[in-house]
Amino acid sequence: MTTALDYRDGLAVLTLGDDENRFSPDWLEAVDAHLDQVEEQARGLITVGDGKFYSNGLDLDWLMSHGDRADWYVARVQALFARILTFPLPTVAAINGHAFGAGAMFAIAHDYRLMRTDRGYFCFPEVDINIPFTPGMAALIQAKLTPQTAVTAMTTGHRYTAEQALSGGVVDGAGPVDQLVDDAVAQLTPIAGKDRNTLAAIKSTMFAPAVAALAQGRG
Template sequence: MPYLTRDGDVFVLYLGNEGEQDNENRFHPDWMDAVHASLDEVEASEGPAALVVAATGKFFSNGLDVEWIFGNLDKVPEYLDRSHTIFSRLLTFPMPTVSAIQGHAFGAGAMLAISTDFQVMRSDRGFYCLPEVDLSMPFTVGMNALLNSRLPKQTAIEAMTTGRRFGGEDALKSGIVQSAVPGEDVLATAVSRVANNASKRGPNLAGIKRSIHGDLLAALAVKTRDTPFSFG
């Protein structure tokens, strides 16, 4: 389950199990509940603060929990709506945020990575990828809006229609991330990116973010009960 650490004014939300390196950090319902619980804890803190979303091992996040989906097909629309709440919450989080992408960010994991204010990615290993086109899997209204809002238009078209795997340097050139650094520097770079802005936390910052992302947030709030969802 996700867990928190702290580096000065910067909270670090790790997406996987503490002490383990092989987590895929998929969007299981329990995992999503744990992410929200961690964010609740960060919001309940006092004083200057910022947030880094990080992981360890091979994956930042491998996206939706396909095994859970196949076992719960009747619950998929509600499951997708729940995944949208992770994106919406990060988009409007009342403090500076950055994703420290140390490994693969696929599908919903790639969407999570661009839901923070800024992105730092490992330059020498790991991919940013949207494999939905190869899985015959549609994007929800909210996911489509997220990708088209947070990525440059031509990058969104290429990522969504070809399933291209962007390495760190490619992701930087394509406008997906703002920094690409060696693996050992990802977390420190992310912490440095937001630490100096920790004093800006609060309702005013959250309100600014809601204004910036107004149309996107409305799209993420659209219920997906009637969205077709299938693989293959």
């Protein structure tokens, strides 16, 4: 699993990896380092996976073997969500494949989401794997979805196809996988170039309750 950063007309394209792209500590560190560079050099951010997965979220194997660091790990993941939620540039998640659990939350934290049409599911499976949402994770999802969609997504573990996700307002567009990044570029280009400090302040105000909940850890 290797993250990579490229640029398209001043827009950063951050590839999350070419496997399940789970949030290992090393992955989190690499992504944060890329985001530091993006903040300095780019006009917008697109994230995408390479292959079957956008992201399968938490690295449960690491978490099971490092139980004494669970609070640190959850706080670290939630800090990434908060960073994307209030990022000082416009952001698009190009969901190239499966987005599950924290991987779906990472996508939800973006300003916009585009999803591959021919395969892949968007899902919060927590109810089926007996892992309750933290207050921060719940607040993040509820900040971005309508109340009824949030109820369905969070309490049933429904696996959304691209068509269902689009009709439910989970994503903002859908298309062939080989066009997702191009579509994301087209969406960002007209809105890129806003003042970064102003944009970050607006997002921080819009999502203040979610940001505060994400800062609280597991609750």
